[in-house]
Each structure stands twice: as structure tokens, then as C-alpha cells.
Amino acid sequence: MNVYVTIGFIVGIFAYAGLQLMLHLTQDKREPCILESRVPFLDSAIGIMNHRANYLAKLKAQYKASIHTIRMPFQRLYIVHTPHLIQIIQNKANASTFVPNLLDFGMMFSGLKKESKVTLAGAFGLNGNAFTKSVHKHLLPGASLLATTSNAVEKLCASLPNNLDNSSTQGLLELVRHELTMALTGAVYGPENPYNDSKIEASWYDFVPGINHLLYSPFPNLTARAALRARDRVIGAFQKYFETGGHHYAMAMIPEMYEANISHGLASDEAAKMEMATSLAMLSSGSNTAFWLLYQIFSDCSALHTIRQELLEVSTKEETSGGPQCRVLSLNLIRDECPTMSAMLNETLRYHSSVINIKQVQHDTTFANQYLLKKDAIVMIPGQSIHHEKDIWGPSADYFDHLRFLDPASRRNLSSTSAFRPFGAGASMCPGRHFSMNVICSLVAMIVLQYNIMPSDGKWRAPTKCNADLWNAMPKPDRDLAVRIVKKVESEDVQWRFVWAEEV
Numbered sequence: 001m002n003v004y005v006t007i008g009f010i011v012g013i014f015a016y017a018g019l020q021l022m023l024h025l026t027q028d029k030r031e032p033c034i035l036e037s038r039v040p041f042l043d044s045a046i047g048i049m050n051h052r053a054n055y056l057a058k059l060k061a062q063y064k065a066s067i068h069t070i071r072m073p074f075q076r077l078y079i080v081h082t083p084h085l086i087q088i089i090q091n092k093a094n095a096s097t098f099v100p101n102l103l104d105f106g107m108m109f110s111g112l113k114k115e116s117k118v119t120l121a122g123a124f125g126l127n128g129n130a131f132t133k134s135v136h137k138h139l140l141p142g143a144s145l146l147a148t149t150s151n152a153v154e155k156l157c158a159s160l161p162n163n164l165d166n167s168s169t170q171g172l173l174e175l176v177r178h179e180l181t182m183a184l185t186g187a188v189y190g191p192e193n194p195y196n197d198s199k200i201e202a203s204w205y206d207f208v209p210g211i212n213h214l215l216y217s218p219f220p221n222l223t224a225r226a227a228l229r230a231r232d233r234v235i236g237a238f239q240k241y242f243e244t245g246g247h248h249y250a251m252a253m254i255p256e257m258y259e260a261n262i263s264h265g266l267a268s269d270e271a272a273k274m275e276m277a278t279s280l281a282m283l284s285s286g287s288n289t290a291f292w293l294l295y296q297i298f299s300d301c302s303a304l305h306t307i308r309q310e311l312l313e314v315s316t317k318e319e320t321s322g323g324p325q326c327r328v329l330s331l332n333l334i335r336d337e338c339p340t341m342s343a344m345l346n347e348t349l350r351y352h353s354s355v356i357n358i359k360q361v362q363h364d365t366t367f368a369n370q371y372l373l374k375k376d377a378i379v380m381i382p383g384q385s386i387h388h389e390k391d392i393w394g395p396s397a398d399y400f401d402h403l404r405f406l407d408p409a410s411r412r413n414l415s416s417t418s419a420f421r422p423f424g425a426g427a428s429m430c431p432g433r434h435f436s437m438n439v440i441c442s443l444v445a446m447i448v449l450q451y452n453i454m455p456s457d458g459k460w461r462a463p464t465k466c467n468a469d470l471w472n473a474m475p476k477p478d479r480d481l482a483v484r485i486v487k488k489v490e491s492e493d494v495q496w497r498f499v500w501a502e503e504v
């Protein structure tokens, strides 16, 4: 045998043994166990590459562990799978031990300069978790949420007829994504909305795949060049938006966050970059949710029929003098008065959610009187483990059941964030959830009442979601569904009018 190969082989064996030794010596016996250690420190990276968002659920299914450790270079992760342990983490008494760290994620991919990150981290330290205070203030139930929702609904009413009427074959995801992007960003950023420019909208979606590189690649500049250039275009549009005062016509949340960043000492150009974080929160999960909900509704004739019937029943006839009959639907009534559609939205969130909650351990601690958790480690709670737990949801947990939430027994689980957590839990629970649910429900109801959707190859087949991003709360389908959308032909001529007419 070639002497170099032999030497290489021996060095390899020693390196491997050394790494294994290091892994096991630095792992305390009281810590949760390590499940895989074939390739020390890299098993999880390989696992994530192979299984993406399904990796953690796969580990749970394979090893039946309730908590375990994953070791990465310079980082340990504790993965928690069971409701009982999750409850302990969410216990208010433990809030200072397990702290959410979404800010790091936001700063990581927004392209801030080093100085700006230091500035923000300092402000963060002083003000506590002020990062998204404005979003909480403006988008939790109240007058501001109502105004923003109505605004988004008006945008949908104006654009749907142009983009859906008897169009040729199109991708269902692409279609709902465009509608939602324009409605959400239009309502939030106002008439000068930077996304009201198809080049900027496209640039945003060119940037999104680059986030994985920013997370995992040692050289994102090399491996994600096009994505980073796309991000520069979006940032440029936002810099111009703030420079020219576009934010003065936006909902109050936007100037408030901008001024907060400026008052912390951020340069204007840098504050504009923070909109990348807002955009990601706003645009990453909603269209995937609307896609899966539409898929579930239209692929099930009886569900579709029931939902149409329920929507029709809460709508009212409007007096017109001659011409077509006009029906008005107050979309805000859907949540309480159209049980099948609401239940199906919840089931879509339960069944498809790929959310992972992330917290950081602040000091060494004994968890549940049993496990040692070390300072600075990351705790991950995969929603998928909980949402498919048979002890909670029964033997049908792995199936989509559009009637599940009409049954009072499973409904009880909805109020428990240890059982149902598509929006996370605790202080950092998604503050945009009401806004996004309002707008998604509205879009879906408008489509269901006015159009028929058929897959262009004639058969509904759920796309796979193996390549969905680990950081996304709702998984993007691996391929878009080509569909044909045809305006519904009514027995009588009906004109629909949609409003969001809630009172605060």
C-alpha cells in the first residue's frame, strides 16, 4: 500500500478517535443524552442537510427520546420533544433562565454593520426585550389592527379580479404569494410601499434562499452571491423610502420602529436594513399557510361545499336597483361564525407547521430535577413533535382531519401552548398572528366564493415539503402546483362585495 495513504489513514483514525474522546469528555453524564455520534460534532449538520425541517421529528420518531443533546462545533443544542418538559420551560418562574434570542437571527441576515450590531445589542440590554415592542403594540387586537386589516382587505378586493379572472394555468403558491405580499406590505408600509415595484418584490424572493447560506455557509459571499445582491436591491429601496419620508404615510408602527433605531444611535441607512427582519417575519409563513389551506379545501369536495355554504349563510343581500344581485360578506365574521373554515385553518397550522422555538440557557441549571443544561446552550422545541404527538391528539395525529377542531375534546388543546404552538409561545409569541390570520382567511374566503380551482393535470396531489427551510414556521412546498382557476358560474348573476366591518 502507498505509504502516504497508510499515514493518512492512521492520522484519520487518530483524529476521529480524538474527536470522539473530546465529544464524550466534554459531555456531562447529567446532560441529556447524545443520540447520534457517528461523525462527532457534524452528525446534525449532515442530518439537517438530508432531512431539512424534518430532521428533529425524525430523531424523535427513531429514538423516542423526550429530550436529547446535539453537539455542533462550539455550540450545544438541547432538543425538547414532550409537553411536560415544554411546560417547565414556559413556566413564568423560568423566564429568566430560558430567554428567546430572535434578535440575533434578525441581525444575522439583515446585513447590519458590526458597529450597528453592537449599538443595537447595547440598546437591547438596556431596554430589555424591546425588539418588537412596536409590533406587539400595533398588531394585537385593537383599533390599529382593525385599520390595518381593513386596509389589507381593500387591497385584496382591488387586485383579485385583475389577477384571477379566468386566467390561464398558473402556480397556486406564486399566485397567493403575490396577493398576500402586496396586501400585507401595502397595509403596513403605506402608499410608498417599496414592494409596490415588481423588481423589488422579485428581489425579496431571490434573497430568501440565501438565508440558509447566511446561517450555515462559512462563505455566504461566495455561495449566495445572487441572493445577497438581491438583498442589496431591497435594502436600497428601503433606504430611499426612509430618505424620502415614505414612512410618514405608513401605519404608525413603521416610523416608530425606525425612530427607535435612530434614537439608539443607528445611522439612517442602517436602520433601513432592519426592515429585512420585519419583512421576513411578515412574508415568510403567510403565503405557505394560505397555499396549504387552499390545497386542503379544494382537494376535498365535501369540505369545499360545506365551507361555501357557511360563508354564504353569513353573507347578506344588498338591495340594488336592477343589475346583478349583490351579496356582502363581512369577513370578520368568519372566525366565529364559519366553524368549518376556522377549524380547517387551525388544522392546517397544526398539521403542516414546521415551527421551532428557540431559547438560550442563561446559566447552568438543573432542568426538571434531572438534566443538567449548560449556560449558553440553545434549547429547541420543534412544534412538529408536539403537533403530531399521539398522546395529545390521539391515534389520528398524523392525519389531516378537517373536522378535528369541531370536536370539543381536541378544541381544548388549542388554548394550551404546550400542545398547539404554530406561533410560538411566551413573550415572543408571534405578534403578527391576528393580522396574518385575518388576511389569510379573507383571501381564502374571497377565492372560495368566487372561483373554482383545478389542478392542471386533473388530480390533486400534495406536493412534498422535504426541502422546506429549517427556520420557517410554515413549510414551503417543494414544487408549486400548476392550477387552472375559473370564475364560478352561479345559478343567478351574483356580485360579491367583501368588507372587514368589525367594531372595536
Ligand code: HEM
Binding pocket: 100, 102, 131, 132, 135, 139, 184, 281, 282, 283, 285, 286, 289, 355, 356, 357, 358, 422, 423, 424, 425, 426, 427, 428, 429, 430, 431, 432, 433, 435, 436, 473, 474
Ligand atoms: C402564518 C403566518 C405567521 C406565522 C406562522 C408566524 C410565526 C411566528 C413564529 C413561530 C414566531 C417566533 C415565536 C417564538 O419563537 O417565540 C414569530 C415571531 C414574530 N412574528 Fe410571526 N408569523 C406569521 C406572520 C407574521 C406577520 C404577518 C407578522 C407581522 C406583520 C409577524 C411578525 C412577527 C414578529 C415581529 C415576530 C418576533 C416576535 C418577538 O421577537 O417578540 N408574523 N412568528
Ligand SMILES: *[C@@H]1O[C@H](CO)[C@@H](O)[C@H](O)[C@H]1NC(C)=O
Binding pocket: 120, 123, 124, 130, 131, 132, 133, 134, 257, 258, 260, 261, 264, 271, 274, 275, 277, 278
Ligand atoms: C429597529 O427597527 C426594526 C424594524 O423596523 C424593529 O424590528 C426593531 O424593533 C427596531 N429596534 C429597536 C431597538 O427598536
Ligand SMILES: *[C@@H]1O[C@H](CO)[C@@H](O)[C@H](O)[C@H]1NC(C)=O
Binding pocket: 166, 486, 487, 489
Ligand atoms: C370563464 O371561463 C369559463 C369556462 O372556461 C366560462 O364559462 C366563463 O363564462 C368565463 N367567465 C368570464 C367572466 O369570462
Ligand SMILES: *[C@@H]1O[C@H](CO)[C@@H](O)[C@H](O)[C@H]1NC(C)=O
Binding pocket: 186, 190, 191, 192, 193, 196
Ligand atoms: C403602486 O405604484 C403605482 C405607480 O407606480 C401607483 O399607481 C399605484 O397606486 C401603487 N399601488 C399601491 C397599492 O400603492
Ligand SMILES: *[C@@H]1O[C@H](CO)[C@@H](O)[C@H](O)[C@H]1NC(C)=O
Binding pocket: 221, 228
Ligand atoms: C462579504 O460581503 C460583505 C457585504 O455584502 C462585505 O462587507 C464583506 O467584506 C464581504 N466579505 C468577503 C470575505 O468578501
Ligand SMILES: *[C@@H]1O[C@H](CO)[C@@H](O)[C@H](O)[C@H]1NC(C)=O
Binding pocket: 339, 342, 343, 346, 405, 406, 411, 414, 415
Ligand atoms: C382556532 O384556533 C384559535 C387559536 O388557538 C382559537 O381561538 C379558535 O377558537 C380556533 N377555532 C376553531 C374553530 O377551532
Ligand SMILES: *[C@@H]1O[C@H](CO)[C@@H](O)[C@H](O)[C@H]1NC(C)=O
Binding pocket: 088, 091, 093, 094, 097, 365, 366, 367, 368, 369
Ligand atoms: C422551572 O419551574 C419549575 C416549576 O416552577 C421548577 O420546578 C424548576 O425547578 C424551574 N427551573 C428549571 C430550570 O427547570
Ligand SMILES: CC(=O)N[C@H]1CO[C@H](CO)[C@@H](O)[C@@H]1O
Binding pocket: 083, 391, 392, 393, 409, 410, 412, 413, 416, 418, 419
Ligand atoms: C395538552 C392537552 O390539553 N392535551 C389534551 C388534548 O386533548 C386530548 C383529547 O381530549 C386530551 O386527552 C389531552 O389531554
